[in-house]
Each structure stands twice: as structure tokens, then as C-alpha cells.
Amino acid sequence: MDYVFLVGSSICIYAVLGVCLNLIFGYGNIGVVCSASFFGIGAYTSALLTLAGWNFFPTMLVAIAVGALLSMVISLPALRVHWDYLVIITIAFNILMYQTMLNLQDITGGSFGIRDIPPIELFGFLFKTRLSYFLLTLVFAPLCFLAVRYVANSMYGISLMAIGEDELAAKSIGKNVGLHKIMAMAIGMSLTAAAGSLFSHQSTYINCESFTLHDTVLVLSIMIVGGMGNLWGSIVGAFILVSLPELLKFVGMSSSVAFRVRELIFGLAIVLVLMLFPKGIMGKEQPAEGRVKHMLKQKS
Amino acid sequence: MPLLQTVDLTKSFGGIRAVERLSLSLGDSQITGLIGPNGAGKSTVFNLITGFLPPDAGRVLFNSKDITRHSPHKLVELGLARCWQGVRLFNNLAAIENVAMAVKRPSKGGRFSGLIIGWTPISGFSREIIEKARHYIEMVGLAGKSRDVVADLSFAERKLVSIAMLLATEAKLLLLDEPASGLDAKSLTRTMFPLLFKLAEAGRTLFLVEHNIELVKECCKKVFFMHHGALLAEGTPEEITRDSELKQIYFGT
Numbered sequence: 001m002d003y004v005f006l007v008g009s010s011i012c013i014y015a016v017l018g019v020c021l022n023l024i025f026g027y028g029n030i031g032v033v034c035s036a037s038f039f040g041i042g043a044y045t046s047a048l049l050t051l052a053g054w055n056f057f058p059t060m061l062v063a064i065a066v067g068a069l070l071s072m073v074i075s076l077p078a079l080r081v082h083w084d085y086l087v088i089i090t091i092a093f094n095i096l097m098y099q100t101m102l103n104l105q106d107i108t109g110g111s112f113g114i115r116d117i118p119p120i121e122l123f124g125f126l127f128k129t130r131l132s133y134f135l136l137t138l139v140f141a142p143l144c145f146l147a148v149r150y151v152a153n154s155m156y157g158i159s160l161m162a163i164g165e166d167e168l169a170a171k172s173i174g175k176n177v178g179l180h181k182i183m184a185m186a187i188g189m190s191l192t193a194a195a196g197s198l199f200s201h202q203s204t205y206i207n208c209e210s211f212t213l214h215d216t217v218l219v220l221s222i223m224i225v226g227g228m229g230n231l232w233g234s235i236v237g238a239f240i241l242v243s244l245p246e247l248l249k250f251v252g253m254s255s256s257v258a259f260r261v262r263e264l265i266f267g268l269a270i271v272l273v274l275m276l277f278p279k280g281i282m283g284k285e286q287p288a289e290g291r292v293k294h295m296l297k298q299k300s
Numbered sequence: 301m302p303l304l305q306t307v308d309l310t311k312s313f314g315g316i317r318a319v320e321r322l323s324l325s326l327g328d329s330q331i332t333g334l335i336g337p338n339g340a341g342k343s344t345v346f347n348l349i350t351g352f353l354p355p356d357a358g359r360v361l362f363n364s365k366d367i368t369r370h371s372p373h374k375l376v377e378l379g380l381a382r383c384w385q386g387v388r389l390f391n392n393l394a395a396i397e398n399v400a401m402a403v404k405r406p407s408k409g410g411r412f413s414g415l416i417i418g419w420t421p422i423s424g425f426s427r428e429i430i431e432k433a434r435h436y437i438e439m440v441g442l443a444g445k446s447r448d449v450v451a452d453l454s455f456a457e458r459k460l461v462s463i464a465m466l467l468a469t470e471a472k473l474l475l476l477d478e479p480a481s482g483l484d485a486k487s488l489t490r491t492m493f494p495l496l497f498k499l500a501e502a503g504r505t506l507f508l509v510e511h512n513i514e515l516v517k518e519c520c521k522k523v524f525f526m527h528h529g530a531l532l533a534e535g536t537p538e539e540i541t542r543d544s545e546l547k548q549i550y551f552g553t
Contacts, residue, residue, distance in 0.1 A: 155425070162390050162401055168352070169388035173402035173465055174376035 005130035012137035016195040018222035018234030020188040026228035029164030031087040035219040037097035038189040040211030042196025056120040067193025075185040101208035113207025227280025309358035320529040336526035381471035396446040400433035402465035480512035
């Protein structure tokens, strides 16, 4: 049962990562491929600070601040380069951050990682068990979802979506494209770092192998499979893509091939889903009719 | 004082001189045309004026204010807006939503006020914005199609939406890139010509890049003729179209 709670908490955390990426990539069409790095930065921040005696919640706030500030490392170049090059730059950033985490052994413990991370303590309650931690993520994830949804449905979010659709058209009607993009990345990556700060207390241990390019691709897949531009989709995507590898562990196979076959099936599953749902599982275009009717009916 | 002035505007792409020391000025509340053969540099001039391309040299003055190298969104706020040849719209949104996106927001102080005001819990657009959008859609004659997704509209209708969006910005100076292209004769005379006149009468200043000589003769008070990046002539449409040298450049004989 503890195992189920573990998977459940992972689903919640990765759902947040997917939702954050969706705001940047799905809405704003900004080609950012380095979620795992900000995830890791948040994780290391919280791990190191709690080990230094801090309470958990302030460490999450620090992680958010660090995530927002560091997002400018990729958002400022993002304003100057073509979409394709931004993808390359962010992939490079991901690799760079991983190497930094790997080699700054004195701080991050390198591939040995950081151990004995204290459990979260809030309002005097110690979140020691898998169940309590899972319930905590079950509160955290919806809060993040609602925050991102609020942003996405606000005037800012609508403008961001327009920018994602046609940047030149958006500029010609007075949208400050640069500012919108910087804000999108600051919001998305700071919440990603917040999820990371929570993640570092899932087990008492983290290491850099959780923050590789492979992990970023997982977040990307969650967003795509769920449906780009659809926040609920990222939740569905996280549920499927986090639980699938776990479910496959129960399919009996000779251990020498099990891992590889699981990866094969996982990849196949993604391909099949996208063949059946080209725009993602929840990626159907929202009919304008309903939206406009609601809008025009609003105050007449 | 002319509303818009360019002073020795110059732009090269590699070895190609796209715009060569171009100086022109536009009068208030008039319709002015910019014509010339393909490759003359007309669209480049538009991009230089509206901040989509930085000039190599020269200045652009709007209301006597130096706006060279200002970003496009800042220019829209100052009252200078452009639309695109071939029409750029937000395809998955309805016509009224497109126009609502362009409606000028009240700027209550500070660069970040727009962001803060934008975070209202009301989903999407406020009542005032929707009303204004409706007004502009009616002004271009698309009231019946305001709920249609623009991807489903005809090309002429899409053009009208983009003009409605321009109007919504409340910009004083509107730059229209080939408003006649793709329109049949009926749409031109029944819809586009009257619309352009209506805009000028309402106090907007229009600057058009055009290939359609009929529109230029019918609507423009003054015309600039460009060739190989330089301003060759300026005058009334009659003067320009009568000139034999220009005729040879443009039409070949």
C-alpha cells in the first residue's frame, strides 16, 4: 500500500511539472526543454536548507524565488533567438545543470547525492509516512493547478495564448511579447522548483539522476500526451505516464530483458496514444461557439 | 507638422540596399499611398517605420517624437499600428475575440499596470472591452459574423477583421499592407473603398502599400513612388500615373 502512495505522490508532483510546462510551451509556444533542471534546483535547495535546520515551508519559498530568478537565464536569450534555437539552448542548459549537479560534489554530493533529508514538518505535524506525504502532495497539486489555471484564464493568459499562436500579430496589436514570455517562464519554472522542493522529501534521498534530460523528456511527454494547451490534460498525462512503468513491473518477465522491454512498451504506448489522439488525449479544440456565447452573454 | 516623417531611412540586407536614404512625410487625416514595383522596398519601409526592423541609419518621427527603434507594441500605444499583407489573425479565436484582443486598454500608470490589471478573476474580457469590440466589428460591417471562428471566414472577411483590430487599437496612424490584394472588383468598390474613406473621415491617417492602381487613384490623396529602395517621386495619383518614366518602370512598355 505504501507503494501505491509513493506512485500517487509522484503522479501529483509530475502533474504539477506538466501543468507548468503547459503554460509555457502549450499556451505560449515557447520551446523550453529543461523542466528537470528547475525541478532539481528546487529539490537541492530544499534538501540543503532543511539539512541546515530550516523549516520546510520557507525552503519552498526560497526554491520559488531561485526558480524565478534562474528562469531569466533562459528567458532573456529566449527573446532573441528563433524557436528552434531556444530548444537547443534549453537542452544545453539541462545538460549543463546536470553536469553541475554531478560535479559540485561538495554541495550536491555528486552521484552519491544527498541523504538523511529530514521529513516535512508543518503546523507541528511530521509528514513521515508515505500516506501523509501523499496526502500533502494531494493538496499541493490542486493548489498549483488552480494557480496556473487562474493565470491561463486571465487577460495575461489569453494574451500569452495569442502570442503563442502568432507573435507578429500580437505585437501589432500592442502586446509586449517579451514581457509576457519572461513572466510565463518565471511562473512556470518557479512552480516547477516548488514541486522540486516538495519532491526532495519524498524519500530521504535525492541525487542528480532524477534531473536528467530523460526526465525533462518525460515532462514533455506528459504535456504532449495530455494535450498541449489543456491543463487538465497534463494531469491525465501524468497519471498515465507515471503509473504505466509501474504497472508494467507487475507483468512477469525474465529480469535480463524486463527493463528494456518495459521501455519499449512505454514508447509504444506513447506512439499509440498519439496516433489515436493526435492533439493529445484532451487536446480537442475548444469550440469557439460556446466560449463566445458565454462571453457575449456575460453582461448584456 | 506632419504626423509621420522619415529622415534618410536606410536599410541593407547583406549587400542589398533595400531602402536608400528615404525621406517622406505624411499629412494628417489623409490617405497616402506607397507604390512601386516588386522588390522596391515598400514592405521594408513599413517594417522600419513600425519597429519590426531596426534601420541601419536615419530616423522616424511620429508627432515630432523620435520613434526610431521603438518596439512595435510601444508604437501601438503611441498611436501607430499596422496590419499585414495576407492577414495575420488568431485563427482559433472568433472574430469578436480577435478584435477584443486588440482593444486599447486603459493605461493606468506604469509599465506593469497592464499585467496587474490583466489578472482579473473575470475569465477573459471585461464588458467594456466586449462592447468596444462589437462597435468596431459593426464599423467594418461584420456584425453578423462576429461569432465565427476566423479560420472559417472568407479572405475578404478576414481582411475586415484585421482592419477592425487596427481600429480597436485606437491608433491615429494606420499602415495597411496591400489592402486590395486578393479582393475581387465588387468587394473592392463596395466594401474596401468606402471603408477607407470612412476611416479617413473619422480622423485616422492611412498609409497604404498598394499594387492596385485603381484603389490608389480612387482613394489616395498623395502617392509616393519607390524603386530600388529610393523615393523616385511624390505627387497626386494623377501626376504619378501620368509620368511616362515611372510608367515604364512600373508597367514596362
